[in-house]
Amino acid sequence: QAFNQVIRTLLNLVFEAADTASHPDISRALIALFSFMQGKELAGQERATGSAGFAAGRFSEEQRQRMVALIAAQEQSFATFSQFADADALARWRPLASTSREVERLRRIACTLGQAEEAGTLRWFSLLSARIDQMKKLEDHLTATLMTRCRHAIQAAQSEAAQPALAADQSFSLYIAGADWLPEEQTRLHSDGLAHQLGRSVLSLVREQAQRLQRQADELATMRATLEERRVIDQAKAWLMQQHGYGEQAAWQALRKSAMNQNKRIIDIAQAVLAVAAMAQPPAPQ
Numbered sequence: 071q072a073f074n075q076v077i078r079t080l081l082n083l084v085f086e087a088a089d090t091a092s093h094p095d096i097s098r099a100l101i102a103l104f105s106f107m108q109g110k111e112l113a114g115q116e117r118a119t120g121s122a123g124f125a126a127g128r129f130s131e132e133q134r135q136r137m138v139a140l141i142a143a144q145e146q147s148f149a150t151f152s153q154f155a156d157a158d159a160l161a162r163w164r165p166l167a168s169t170s171r172e173v174e175r176l177r178r179i180a181c182t183l184g185q186a187e188e189a190g191t192l193r194w195f196s197l198l199s200a201r202i203d204q205m206k207k208l209e210d211h212l213t214a215t216l217m218t219r220c221r222h223a224i225q226a227a228q229s230e231a232a233q234p235a236l237a238a239d240q241s242f243s244l245y246i247a248g249a250d251w252l253p254e255e256q257t258r259l260h261s262d263g264l265a266h267q268l269g270r271s272v273l274s275l276v277r278e279q280a281q282r283l284q285r286q287a288d289e290l291a292t293m294r295a296t297l298e299e300r301r302v303i304d305q306a307k308a309w310l311m312q313q314h315g316y317g318e319q320a321a322w323q324a325l326r327k328s329a330m331n332q333n334k335r336i337i338d339i340a341q342a343v344l345a346v347a348a349m350a351q352p353p354a355p356q
Contacts, residue, residue, distance in 0.1 A: 101154040103212045108147045109205070120177075124180075151326060309343060
C-alpha cells in the first residue's frame, strides 16, 4: 500500500502538468501518457493480487472484489488513453488492448471462484508480466512523443521570440513579384494600406487563423473538462475512504456500482457524493 501511494503521488505530477499545459498537442500527449501510465500501474496491482490468490490456492472475497475493481479501473484508464492518443500510439496499442483467452480464463477463476488451480500462480505471473513488458515499450514511445512535441514547441517559441518587433513609428513596404492580378502601381504595398484584392486574401487568412484558434480552444476545453472530472472523482473517492474506511479500489467500486444501479455516469455520482460531503461539514464558527 505504501509503494502504491508513492506511485500514485508520482503519477499525479503528470496529471498536474497536463492540467497546466496550454499547447493542445502537448496537453493531449500528457493526458494520453498519464492515462496509460495509470492503466499500466493498475495492471501491475492486478498481477500482484492475482499472484497472491493463486499462490494461496483460493481467493478471498476481498481479493475477488479487488480484482473486479482493478480490471474496471484499467478499462477506464485505457479508454481515456484511446481518446487522446495519436494514430501511431493507437496502432501500437491495438494488439495489447484485448487480453489473451488464457488471461481471461484465469481472471474468471479469480473473480468468481474461491478455489484456484495449483499451477495457476506461475502461469498468471508469466502472462501478466509479458503484457506489462509490452506496455512499458508503448509507455516509452509515448514519453518520446511527448518530448519531441515539447522540443518543437520550445523551438517555435524561441524562433518567435527572436523575430525583431517593428516599432510603432516604423513603416515598411512589400514588393509582390509576379502578381499579375494587381495593377502595376499596386505591386509595391505600403504599411499605410493594402490593395483591395490582397486585403481580401488577408481577411481570409485571418478568418482561417481565428477558426484554427477556436478549434484549439475547444479542444483545450474538452481536455480540461476530462481532467476536472478526474479531479472530482478522486475527491469523492477520498471522502468515501475517509468516511467508510474503504481502500482506493473499494471506493472506486462503490462509485461504479452506484452509477450502474442508478443508470448514471460516475462523474454524476461523484458530484452527488461531494454535495453530501459539503452538507455534512459542520458550519464554520461565527
